[in-house]
Amino acid sequence: MSDNSEDQKQSRETGGLSRRHVLGTSALAGVVGAGLAGGLVSVPSAQAASSSGPAPKDFVPPGQLDEYYGIWSGGQSGELRILGIPSMRELVRIPVFNTDFTIGWGITNESKRVLGANFPAGGDLHHPHMSMTHGRYDGRYIFVNDKACTRVARIRCDIMRTDKIINIPNTQSIHGLRVQREPRTGYVFCCGEFRVPHPNDGRDLNDPSKYFTVFTAIDGDTMKVAWQVLVDGNLDNTDADYDGKYVAATCYNSEGGVNLAGFMRDERDWVVIFDIKAIEAAVRKGQYKKIPGSDVPVVDGRHGSKLTMYVPVPKNPHGCNASPDGKYIVASGKLSPTVTVMSWKKIGEYFAGKLKNPRDIVVAEPEMGLGPLHTAFDGRGNAYTTLFIDSQIVKWNVEDAIKAYNGQKVNYIRQKLDVAYQPGHNHASMGETRDADGKWLISLNKFSKDRFLPVGPLHPDNDQLIDISGDQMKIVADGPVYCEPHDCNLIHRRVLMDKVKRVWSRNDPFFAETVALAKKHGVKLETDNKVIRQGKKVFVYMTSAAPTYGLEQFTVKKGDEVTITITNVDTIQDLTHGFCLANYGINMEISPQQTSSVTFIADKPGVHWFYCTFFCHALHLEMRSRMLVEA
Ligand code: K7E
Ligand code: CUA
Ligand code: CA
Numbered sequence: 001m002s003d004n005s006e007d008q009k010q011s012r013e014t015g016g017l018s019r020r021h022v023l024g025t026s027a028l029a030g031v032v033g034a035g036l037a038g039g040l041v042s043v044p045s046a047q048a049a050s051s052s053g054p055a056p057k058d059f060v061p062p063g064q065l066d067e068y069y070g071i072w073s074g075g076q077s078g079e080l081r082i083l084g085i086p087s088m089r090e091l092v093r094i095p096v097f098n099t100d101f102t103i104g105w106g107i108t109n110e111s112k113r114v115l116g117a118n119f120p121a122g123g124d125l126h127h128p129h130m131s132m133t134h135g136r137y138d139g140r141y142i143f144v145n146d147k148a149c150t151r152v153a154r155i156r157c158d159i160m161r162t163d164k165i166i167n168i169p170n171t172q173s174i175h176g177l178r179v180q181r182e183p184r185t186g187y188v189f190c191c192g193e194f195r196v197p198h199p200n201d202g203r204d205l206n207d208p209s210k211y212f213t214v215f216t217a218i219d220g221d222t223m224k225v226a227w228q229v230l231v232d233g234n235l236d237n238t239d240a241d242y243d244g245k246y247v248a249a250t251c252y253n254s255e256g257g258v259n260l261a262g263f264m265r266d267e268r269d270w271v272v273i274f275d276i277k278a279i280e281a282a283v284r285k286g287q288y289k290k291i292p293g294s295d296v297p298v299v300d301g302r303h304g305s306k307l308t309m310y311v312p313v314p315k316n317p318h319g320c321n322a323s324p325d326g327k328y329i330v331a332s333g334k335l336s337p338t339v340t341v342m343s344w345k346k347i348g349e350y351f352a353g354k355l356k357n358p359r360d361i362v363v364a365e366p367e368m369g370l371g372p373l374h375t376a377f378d379g380r381g382n383a384y385t386t387l388f389i390d391s392q393i394v395k396w397n398v399e400d401a402i403k404a405y406n407g408q409k410v411n412y413i414r415q416k417l418d419v420a421y422q423p424g425h426n427h428a429s430m431g432e433t434r435d436a437d438g439k440w441l442i443s444l445n446k447f448s449k450d451r452f453l454p455v456g457p458l459h460p461d462n463d464q465l466i467d468i469s470g471d472q473m474k475i476v477a478d479g480p481v482y483c484e485p486h487d488c489n490l491i492h493r494r495v496l497m498d499k500v501k502r503v504w505s506r507n508d509p510f511f512a513e514t515v516a517l518a519k520k521h522g523v524k525l526e527t528d529n530k531v532i533r534q535g536k537k538v539f540v541y542m543t544s545a546a547p548t549y550g551l552e553q554f555t556v557k558k559g560d561e562v563t564i565t566i567t568n569v570d571t572i573q574d575l576t577h578g579f580c581l582a583n584y585g586i587n588m589e590i591s592p593q594q595t596s597s598v599t600f601i602a603d604k605p606g607v608h609w610f611y612c613t614f615f616c617h618a619l620h621l622e623m624r625s626r627m628l629v630e631a
Contacts (some may be wrong), residue, residue, distance in 0.1 A: 058088065058477045060086065065084070065493065068429055068490045070085040070488055071130065071489040071491060073126055073144070073486045073487045074093070075483055075485055076148075080128055085440060085490055088465060094160055095162070097123020097124075104586070104587055104598065108596050108598050114163060116165065123146035126144075126177075128489060129179050130495075132180070132181045134181070134182060134183060135324075139495045140156075141157060142489075143220065150171065151166065158500060159508065160500065168218075171192025171193075171213045172196045177189065180240055186221075186244075187247075188218040189215070189218075191216075191237065192214050192234070193236060195253070195256065196213075197211055197212075198293070208258050212230060214228040214298060215228065227280075227288070228297070229279060230300050232302045233254040233256065235250070235251055236250040236317070237320040237374075238250075238320050239322045239329060241322060241326070246344060246351075247273070248322075250317040250320045253269070254266060254269040267315055268312045268313065271310075271317060273309045275351050278351070282307060309361075314333050315334075316334045317332060317333055321376065323377050324432065324436035328363070328398060329342050332385060337370055339365070339372050340364075341363050346363070363402050363405060364405040366404065368387060368394045369390045370389035373385075373388050379435075379436030379438045382396065382438075388422050391419055391420070391445075392417060394416050394417075397414060417466070417473045421447040423443045427490055429441075429490040440490055441466040441467075441468045443464045445461060445462040447459065451478055452480050459483075461480070462479070463478075463479040464478055465478075465479065503573050503591070503593050518541065518595075526567060528550075537560070544568045544577040544579075544590055545568075546575060546577070547622055549623065549624075552625050555630060557630045559601065565596075566590050566595070568592055568593060570592050576589055576616065577590045577616050578613025582609045582610065583604060584600060589614065602629045605631040606631075608628075609627075610626070610627060
């Protein structure tokens with residue numbers, strides 16, 4: 001349905017606005033200008049760039065800060081990444097389900113307490129979402145899912161560290177994850193994607209009639225499962241309303257299939273909608289079961305239940321996105337060229353018994369193009385849907401789509417923009433909140449093909465920055481990223497900047513257990529440098545202050561269980577020390593005012609230097625001491 005000349009016009013526009021091109025032009029102009037003025041030819045400064053024509057919209061001059069935090073899924077890396085937007089510069093990586101040698105995630109005792117003792121090797125992180133209060137980001141937490149190992153984690157925004165990870169029972173593979181918007185988060189909703197028997201202990205292997213999955217609500221404050229809902233079919237993506245009443249999820253396997261043909265058999269699947277208040281009431285009244293092996297209330301939300309409704313929608317829907325005006329929930333069709341627009345108000349009427357047919361809540365089903373996956377919103381009544389197969393983003397108007405559904409002759413499509421290539425999620429700045437500001441859109445493209453220098457058969461993804469502030473979408477920049485970010489949030493810096501700590505506070509709960517153990521040992525972490533032996537257990541306490549550790553050496557015996565606890569007594573921000581123990585595979589970060597600890601068996605006798613791994617001082621290389629292990 002895209003008009004050819006329109007497409008050509010757009011590709012002309014996007015071609016003319018590539019980042020390389022614009023930067024190249026202004027750099028050249030800067031050089032020419034300097035030459036004409038008789039000055040030295042130098043690297044063009046920010047001023048030179050802006051005085052020689054308009055700076056590209058994503059240009060953030062040296063020393064200036066980005067306007068948005070980009071909270072990026074790290075995909076198969078299991079980590080979360082934070083970018084500055086619009087510059088697309090990566091600021092930090094936050095290990096979540098993965099191990100990380102830079103900060104010692106998976107190595108330090110503090111991280112192991114979060115990960116659990118026998119944590120799996122990695123995770124597949126798809127969906128990061130910040131906690132909200134009254135439909136607005138509140139800067140407390142970011143919640144993320146692990147599709148690989150059926151887990152959900154919470155990241156504390158003040159220190160940007162993972163502080164809780166939990167396993168979700170009675171399902172396999174958590175995919176969709178969203179937060180309760182009203183009154184606050186509150187619940188973290190997550191979708192169990194794979195159906196398996198429960199208990200999954202080998203007794204019912206190849207009897208799919210015994211397979212099922214559940215929808216889960218986690219209490220975001222305690223990180224305990226509050227309740228689960230047994231559903232028909234499976235669950236893919238989810239999103240909640242702005243009133244705290246309902247939450248919806250797409251299902252692509254209504255068939256209960258166990259292979260591709262099975263997942264695709266029927267022409268329709270469904271969106272399942274959960275009545276939060278009714279579920280809470282059922283749990284209060286004890287109308288639930290517990291599934292052997294877990295201790296969480298599971299209510300029955302299968303067909304016929306009053307707690308849920310099943311809305312038939314075209315084949316294998318995927319993305320599930322609530323509009324920031326609080327009115328609609330949009331399911332993207334994937335194998336159907338349509339998206340289905342549903343009204344939260346009508347959902348309320350259905351649950352109140354005023355509407356009989358679940359399809360009565362559908363207010364529009366506009367055609368988009370091939371492979372609609374996810375939809376974003378600009379807060380001005382427009383929606384932006386990715387088309388995976390067409391490699392496009394469609395801008396469309398929601399109210400016009402509703403008019404067209406009601407038989408009026410209106411064109412709801414505003415623009416189709418080619419992206420490079422095969423987009424999955426997109427995300428608009430503040431677009432999943434009441435503060436949707438319609439400035440930037442990110443298209444998270446799965447394929448980059450020829451857009452970057454070749455780096456081997458594994459290509460980076462290509463995340464494109466799109467200016468949506470005007471009538472027409474305009475691509476401003478390409479951003480290569482290590483695959484595979486599925487999703488991101490664009491969060492205005494006003495939400496976070498003042499909440500993020502620059503230096504640890506000494507009473508941070510992140511290392512409180514370590515501090516409590518030191519207290520039991522009678523150790524004052526900020527001043528004491530000593531070794532305490534309890535049988536075969538040895539506790540080594542020391543400070544770090546650039547450029548020395550508090551101990552020049554300590555001695556243990558082969559086979560001892562050694563716990564090294566280091567407190568960085570430096571107070572200057574950015575003055576991080578490290579602790580790397582040679583030939584023991586141990587490294588950890590100790591940032592200003594932080595206490596970090598690690599426990600290991602001293603199984604290799606001899607001299608082992610430990611050294612600082614963060615360049616903290618002119619004498620940083622000299623910041624090293626010895627562990628002597630007696631044979
Ligand atoms: Cu569409 Cu995991 Cu959000 Cu990937 S999911 S794209
Ligand atoms: Cu301390 Cu380098
Ligand atoms: Ca299906």
